[in-house]
C-alpha cells in the first residue's frame with residue numbers, strides 16, 4: 683500500500699469526495715462534544731471540511747508523506763504516524779471516523795475486526811463510529827473496467843483498477859506524472875483492497891460491541907441494495 687507519490691496531488695484530485703459527501707457528517711456541527719478520532723486521516727481533508735478545532739482532533743496515519751501534508755496544513759492539530767492497528771490512546775472520543783475506503787485497504791477480515799474493536803474502545807458511551815466501504819459488487823462489476831485520468835498544469839494522474847478473482851482482491855495501479863525542470867517524471871505505485879459482505883461486516887461490528895448499526899447507500903442516501911457500490915456505516919456505542 684503506497685501513497686508516497688499520490689500524496690503530492692491527493693488534495694487536488696480527491697477533495698471532491700469530501701465536497702460531495704460532507705453532508706453525511708452534518709450532525710457533527712450540532713454535537714456539543716466535538717472530539718473526533720480520524721483513523722487513516724491522510725492529508726487531513728476531514729479537518730477542513732468538518733471545520734474541526736485542534737483541541738478536538740487526533741489523526742492517525744501510517745503514511746509519512748500523507749501526514750506531512752496534513753501537518754503542513756494544520757500545524758496545531760495532533761497527528762500520530764502509526765498503523766491504525768497499533769493505535770491506543772487514553773482519550774475517549776464522541777466521534778471516530780475512518781473515511782474514504784480506508785478500511786478496504788486492510789486485506790484480512792481479522793484486521794477489519796481489530797479496527798472495529800479499536801474504534802469501539804476509543805468511543806465515549808453514546809459516541810458514533812462512521813466509516814465507508816466500497817462493496818464486493820463494486821469490486822467485481824466496476825473495477826475490471828475502470829480507468830480514470832485527471833490532469834492539471836503540473837501533473838497527470840492515471841488510475842487503473844482491476845480485480846483478481848482468485849485472491850478476491852481489487853488492485854489500483856496509480857501512475858503519476860509530475861512536471862520537473864527537465865520535463866515529466868513518471869511514478870508508479872499500487873494500492874490493494876478487499877471488500878467483505880455487508881452482513882459479515884455487521885456481524886463483526888456486533889462482535890466488537892456495536893448494537894445500533896445503520897447502513898446507507900452512499901450514492902443514493904437510501905437503504906442499501908444488491909447493487910450498492912459504497913456503503914456508509916453509522917454505528918453507535920450504546
Ligand SMILES: C[S@@+](CC[C@H](N)C(=O)[O-])C[C@H]1O[C@@H](n2cnc3c(N)ncnc32)[C@H](O)[C@@H]1O
Pocket residue numbers: 683685696721722723724725726727728742743744745748764765766767780781782783784787
Ligand atoms: C483513501 S486514503 C483516505 C484518507 C482520508 N481518510 C480522507 O478521507 O481523505 C486512505 C488512507 O489510509 C491510510 N492507511 C492505510 N493503511 C493504514 C494503516 N494500516 N494505518 C494507518 N493508516 C493507513 C493511508 O496512508 C491513506 O492516507
